[in-house]
Amino acid sequence: MKNQPSRRQFLGATAALVSGAVLSSNNLFGAPAYIRNLGKPNSLINGVQIGAITYSFRDMPDQSAEATLNYVLDSGISAIELMGGPAESFAGAPKNTVNMQTVFPLMRKRREKQELTADENKMLDEAEAQMKAYRQEITKWRLSAPMNKFEQMRKMYNQAGVKIYAFKPDTFGMQSSDAEIEYGLKAAKLLGASQVTLEHPGNDAQTLKLGTMAQKQGMKVAYHGHEQQTPTFWDTALAQSPANMLNLDLGHFVAAGNTDPIGFVKLKHDRIASMHIKDRQTPEHEKGNLPWGQGDTPLLQVLKLMRDQKYTFPATVELEYKIPAGSTSVAEVKKCLDYCRNALS
Numbered sequence: 001m002k003n004q005p006s007r008r009q010f011l012g013a014t015a016a017l018v019s020g021a022v023l024s025s026n027n028l029f030g031a032p033a034y035i036r037n038l039g040k041p042n043s044l045i046n047g048v049q050i051g052a053i054t055y056s057f058r059d060m061p062d063q064s065a066e067a068t069l070n071y072v073l074d075s076g077i078s079a080i081e082l083m084g085g086p087a088e089s090f091a092g093a094p095k096n097t098v099n100m101q102t103v104f105p106l107m108r109k110r111r112e113k114q115e116l117t118a119d120e121n122k123m124l125d126e127a128e129a130q131m132k133a134y135r136q137e138i139t140k141w142r143l144s145a146p147m148n149k150f151e152q153m154r155k156m157y158n159q160a161g162v163k164i165y166a167f168k169p170d171t172f173g174m175q176s177s178d179a180e181i182e183y184g185l186k187a188a189k190l191l192g193a194s195q196v197t198l199e200h201p202g203n204d205a206q207t208l209k210l211g212t213m214a215q216k217q218g219m220k221v222a223y224h225g226h227e228q229q230t231p232t233f234w235d236t237a238l239a240q241s242p243a244n245m246l247n248l249d250l251g252h253f254v255a256a257g258n259t260d261p262i263g264f265v266k267l268k269h270d271r272i273a274s275m276h277i278k279d280r281q282t283p284e285h286e287k288g289n290l291p292w293g294q295g296d297t298p299l300l301q302v303l304k305l306m307r308d309q310k311y312t313f314p315a316t317v318e319l320e321y322k323i324p325a326g327s328t329s330v331a332e333v334k335k336c337l338d339y340c341r342n343a344l345s
Contacts, residue, residue, distance in 0.1 A: 041162065048306045048340075057333070059328070063086060065087060069156065077162070077333065079164075080166075081164075081316050082164050082166065082191065090150075091146060093142075106124045108226075148190075153191060167184070172201075181213055189218075194219065194220060208240045215241055215242065220273045221244055222247035224249060228256070249276040250276065250277050251297050252276075269313070274315075280296065299339070303344055
């Protein structure tokens with residue numbers, strides 16, 4: 001917390017610079033690297049890039065681009081998978097009135113066919129109706145969005161020492177037009193991302209379309225899965241396009257009952273664009289989502305495998321276990337990073 005005031009001053013100055021002022025890179029020409037990187041995070045550990053998805057900070061009250069950057073910096077992370085909200089709000093998107101902090105867990109429970117109470121079902125139905133109206137509004141905005149704002153955001157994050165390697169906006173679903181998909185791919189490229197991520201649509205025509213469009217843009221499309229993940233889950237999409245890749249979730253893969261996650265990573269490593277890491281239990285142990293080191297997911301083994309085999313895809317911290325009383329998501333992501341640092345040292 002002692003560094004917070006100077007950090008906020010830095011972010012304010014950076015936001016001003018990228019919004020209009022000119023910052024010459026020649027100002028630091030010849031300066032030693034340790035001076036240029038002073039105070040910046042570094043979560044590249046012995047060749048393994050540890051990142052975080054900004055969904056991990058969903059409990060935090062301010063979801064703006066500037067606040068999200070603060071959370072990332074405070075957790076010590078230097079590379080991220082960025083959710084669509086902070087970036088699109090920075091670019092001037094209309095505000096979503098649905099409280100996604102409340103809705104996200106309910107959406108997941110419904111998707112995974114977990115039982116919902118009558119009140120939860122009613123709340124989710126109402127939220128989905130509101131989101132349908134919001135999608136119409138934001139779709140219209142996306143088709144004329146000021147794309148230079150995404151480049152400005154990339155500069156702000158990069159100046160602070162944070163790289164955006166993946167972008168996850170809600171623009172690649174079955175309901176999205178080709179124009180909206182193109183917008184999402186172009187925004188990702190302007191943010192500096194090499195890949196976009198999304199939930200696997202479960203539709204072969206959609207993965208073919210996305211792979212084809214992404215390949216033209218020089219981007220990768222990485223498909224995420226939950227407990228429907230199997231060793232053959234991605235096979236059709238992978239065969240359709242070299243741009244189609246895996247956004248493997250190792251914790252969900254274990255909770256789905258797959259018995260050889262390390263063997264699967266070895267088999268598919270060249271088609272994994274990024275991998276979510278969390279510590280879940282096997283079905284025999286009730287599939288719990290636990291603080292790292294307490295579940296059944298082979299986190300130590302996979303991190304060491306990435307180090308020893310020099311795999312280049314990032315391992316993305318996704319915080320999903322219950323945050324202990326008195327803590328925050330920022331503090332817990334930092335604990336996860338420390339776990340990775342100890343594993344890789």
